[in-house]
Amino acid sequence: MIRTLYVTISVILYFLMTIVLYLPIVLLLGKEKGKKFAKKKAKEWGNFVIKRTGSKIEVIIKDQSALEKIKDKSIVVVSNHQSNMDIPLIMGYFPKELAFVAKKEMEALPIMGLWMKKIECIFLDRTDRRAGMLSIKEGVEKIKNGDSVVIFPEGTRSKTGKIAEFKRGSFKLASDAGVHIVPVTIKGTMDIMGKGDKKISKVSNVQLIIEKPIDTSGMDRIEKKGLAKKVSDIIIENYEK
Secondary structure (H helix, E strand, O other): OHHHHHHHHHHHHHHHHHHHHHHHHHHHHOHHHHHHHHHHHHHHHHHHHHHHOOOOEEEEEOOHHHHHHOOOOOEEEEEOOOEOOHHHHHHHHOOOOOEEEEEHHHHHOOOHHHHHHHOOOEEEOOOOHHHHHHHHHHHHHHHHOOOOEEEOOOOOOOOOOOOOOOOHHHHHHHHHHOOEEEEEEEEOHHHHOEOOOOOOOOOOOEEEEEOOOEEOOOOOHHHHHOHHHHHHHHHHHHHHO
16 A cells, blocks of 8 residues: 555656646647657656556567667557556657557646656547547547557457457558557556556566567558468467467
């Protein structure tokens, strides 16, 4: 309980600091410089949150040279989803600054919604299929313009740890933009704070496993159709090792 209070108070104080110190800078810098600054601070935020849990993080990169080749390119990171800690983990420890795909309701959150807009998050409307497709289309344009994002194609956090079926529509962000997909497997964040848990725990081994990128440019219709299963199989294999 003490750890939970410590993390909660730390995050609240950090959030207040961003309002007083960082947000005015983002607004004054203009669109591009403001976005760059906001993404840098978002990465620092992710690292800050995870470190406050006291957990030990192991980042495993399967092919460093392949990842290095796309370091300056837009990518779509595809990951399994275990916990509310998944976003700060990826934001803080993935070797690239990222935005993420979030549900539409988060866009209206005070301050937080503004930060998310500044780092070019994609807000997905799950209640309206037509609006959802429009969000995907806008997201594709953001990626083509240089932004990288992370998406959780299960659509929600796992209650049991078992990886659910990946929604095929999630992969349109990468295939329509013609960019690389980077499969990422998260192990251990459920033990920090699982779905429905109110307690935050220290975990001795949380893993962020970064697989070899998959190039979607030049893929035909059949290859694109099989992307969800291909990426899911890679993530599940790493998860079950």
